[in-house]
Amino acid sequence: MTAPLPTPAPLTSLASGAGCGCKLAAADLLPIVAGLPAATDARLLVGTPTGDDAGVFRLSDDLALVQTLDFFTPLVDDPYDFGRIAAANALSDVYAMGGTPLTAMNIVAFPLEQQGGDVLAAILRGGLDVVTEAGASIVGGHSIRDDEPKYGLAVTGTVHPDRMLTNAGGREGDALVLTKPLGVGAIVTAAKRGAAGPGLVQAAVAVMVTLNARAALAALAAGAHAMTDVTGFGLLGHLHNVARESGLAAEVEARAVPAIEGVAELLADAVGVSGGSRRNAEWAEGFATFAEGVAPWQRRLVTDATTSGGLLVAVAPGDAATVPGPVVGHLVAGTPGTIRVV
Secondary structure, three states: OOOOOOOOOOHHHHOOOOEHHHOOOHHHHHHHHHOOOOOOOOOEEEOHHHOOOOEEEEEEOOEEEEEEEEEEEOOOOOHHHHHHHHHHHHHHHHHHOOOEEEEEEEEEEEOHHHHOHHHHHHHHHHHHHHHHHOOOEEEEEEEEEOOOOEEEEEEEEEEOOOOOOOOOOOOOOOEEEEOOOEOHHHHHHHHHOOOOOHHHHHHHHHHHOOOOHHHHHHHHHOOOOEEEEOOOOHHHHHHHHHHHHHOOEEEEOHHHOOEOOOHHHHHHOOOOOOHHHHHHHHHHOOOEEEOOOOOHHHHHHOOOOOOOOOEEEEEOHHHHHHOOOOEEEEEEOOOOOOEEEO
């Protein structure tokens, strides 16, 4: 007699965190990483000390490798969507460096006996479809057994060493353009608590599965000076890195920061605030200040732990209109890494 197939549990019920919200807190992680010996190979153009999105290693005068990896726990229950989101999120790090993704390898941790092969196949198919959309190829991967599912990619891309973008090239007066609205962290958190319906979740999924390829090309064409993607550390956390490494401060206009429709209500009473977002807010207390007129929900929005967010582009004000997305602030003279939200 054949044993009955397992009935898969909702993916989010198996995870203590959600998406990039399950990242280790920046305030805890960064001092640990900073205490490690720095690489000394002159071919390493971008490594860990600057907290950038990916590593860049020069192969020749006109070719460099861009390498990154990213994986996380489920933030939606649909396994195909989970795979698509995780893949788009991992690919984004290559786009944030101005690079082109070439290959990707699956990273899988999964309770196969409990969830069954069909669920894992759907996750992998979602990742494959997005990698294919990006013009790259899945070339292998690695899996382990784990009661808490996790999925992501290790991605390799290329960039011309003279055309790469880092988080360290911002200039005083640069406009800051954000290419996707914020709030996906709030939506998936509220959904897990039964406070966000399927329509709102699908709106978040649509944002997360959108590749940053076109936005990156627009930023390069506009002559962007610095770029990063907004993910688990929130808008303020990633802007802090750009400002610090560029030797500048930043100002953010809270009313200009785009939010997915319906997110303001989720953040007004904190039902959409995840543990990762709370940790982001605590970290930001050390480098960010808020004007009195900034509403509580807006303060929560700019520290929302985002998954597969948009690019944050530092570009000359006269060229900002050619990058898709609103101008949300500027880089200004001041203590490096500090941010004023007005």
